[in-house]
Amino acid sequence: MTSFLGHEKALRIFKRSFDKNTLHHAWLLAGPKGIGKAGFAKQAAHFLLDVHNSINAGPSIHTSFELNEQSQTAKLLAARSHPDYRLVQRGGKTDKEEKKAQEEGVDTLEEHELKRNITISQIRSLQPLFSSQPSISNYRVVVIDSIDDLERSGANALLKNLEEPPRNTVFLLVSHAPERLLPTIRSRCQILRFDPLNVDQMREIISHAAPTLDEDNLQALIAAGEGSPGRALQYVDAGLAELEKLAQDIMRTGDRNNKIKSELARKLSLKAAMPSYQAFLARAPSLMAQHIKMLARNSSGKQHMDSISHWHEASELAAMALPKALDSQAVIFRLGSLMASLAQPDEHA
Numbered sequence: 001m002t003s004f005l006g007h008e009k010a011l012r013i014f015k016r017s018f019d020k021n022t023l024h025h026a027w028l029l030a031g032p033k034g035i036g037k038a039g040f041a042k043q044a045a046h047f048l049l050d051v052h053n054s055i056n057a058g059p060s061i062h063t064s065f066e067l068n069e070q071s072q073t074a075k076l077l078a079a080r081s082h083p084d085y086r087l088v089q090r091g092g093k094t095d096k097e098e099k100k101a102q103e104e105g106v107d108t109l110e111e112h113e114l115k116r117n118i119t120i121s122q123i124r125s126l127q128p129l130f131s132s133q134p135s136i137s138n139y140r141v142v143v144i145d146s147i148d149d150l151e152r153s154g155a156n157a158l159l160k161n162l163e164e165p166p167r168n169t170v171f172l173l174v175s176h177a178p179e180r181l182l183p184t185i186r187s188r189c190q191i192l193r194f195d196p197l198n199v200d201q202m203r204e205i206i207s208h209a210a211p212t213l214d215e216d217n218l219q220a221l222i223a224a225g226e227g228s229p230g231r232a233l234q235y236v237d238a239g240l241a242e243l244e245k246l247a248q249d250i251m252r253t254g255d256r257n258n259k260i261k262s263e264l265a266r267k268l269s270l271k272a273a274m275p276s277y278q279a280f281l282a283r284a285p286s287l288m289a290q291h292i293k294m295l296a297r298n299s300s301g302k303q304h305m306d307s308i309s310h311w312h313e314a315s316e317l318a319a320m321a322l323p324k325a326l327d328s329q330a331v332i333f334r335l336g337s338l339m340a341s342l343a344q345p346d347e348h349a
Helices: 008-019 037-049 051-055 072-078 095-104 120-124 152-163 199-209 215-225 229-233 240-253 259-268 271-298 301-321 328-340
Strands: 026-030 085-088 140-145 169-175 190-193
Touching (some): 008 190, 037 072, 037 140, 199 229, 215 240, 240 271
């Protein structure tokens, strides 16, 4: 039996539709990235493909997915060979990376190893699935993770299937930004919204995924995740608590002798420190925004506008650092300087 912590409402809506035999053919799983939408889609697919569940569907409303992890369905899905299931994601950028994706799964690839979009050819490759009846299940299930990555021509090709859905086929479309999708696609889907998790739910999930974390790093990850366990777990190996403490020290004191930011820049520029560097790039603008908000009441209008300007510069620098392969030591020192500019005069007088 599988449940989804924090997503009980989404589960209840989906299961009620299934139990009443009114299951919509297309579901748009909408919400922030990293909160569990793709996991929900895969579990829902497993549930629908399990013949036992389809046969025994009745008027009772289940409160969780009831899955047999030892079933034929589970084994076929684990082997990525279920004939009635397709998972559509961005493929590997090169032939080598595409081979790795096919053998080990797309999730084993890093972001820079993936193609920019899901292509129209990937959508067209679904057509043989729709040309015949389900092979061993009562449903055919297509998960697209995420539909935000679908190129425009691919979106138009998918739209034809959503407008004239093949019988007994369910589409589960993961979206981090549903407002950017074609209105014609949104209008043919039932939207299932996923909200950020609360602190207790984040603590439970992160503690389970990384049981050796100390309390300081656990709290830092909970804050960094902002309700998204997927986002938080990216930083497990980054030593986030220490990084955030140093950042707070810079913003509090101004670091007039450049000691903290120089040491931070040196450490994070080392090759082995890449996870920490990436975490710092992701967190620096957010930490600055929190500090600016905290000081807003005691700042003059000009000070506040200057602080916002520094935050904008930090955000742009952090966003372009990796794609443009900027010098990491220079990037960290500049981010530290922008943080130092937020210190109040009486704090470093």
